[in-house]
Amino acid sequence: MTMTMTVQQGASANRRDQMRRMVIKGAKIIFNNRKSVLDCRVRDLTADGARLDLSTQQLLPHEFELQVAGDPTRRCGLRWARGTQAGVRFLG
Secondary structure (H helix, E strand, C coil), X not given: CCEEEEXXXXXXXXXXXXXXXXXXXXEEEEECCCCEEEEEEEEEECCCEXXXXXXXXXXXXXXXEEEECCXXXXXXEEEEEECCEEEEEECC
């Protein structure tokens, strides 16, 4: 099941120049030459990145692949991690 809601906030409120879509989509973090996989959920999505929610606190690599349900796999760079949430940017 996918839920999508558009949130329009000023750049000062969320430090983004782009519109952020609030979503709840299942996803997988893939790393270690595709030998390691962590399940997660995508909570917010922009053209440049996403906010991920993991079920438990995890150490994440600086770069990994993100496979969001129904979307192509994208290369990501870790921007921040706090508790069970992480922010990523999509790499070219």
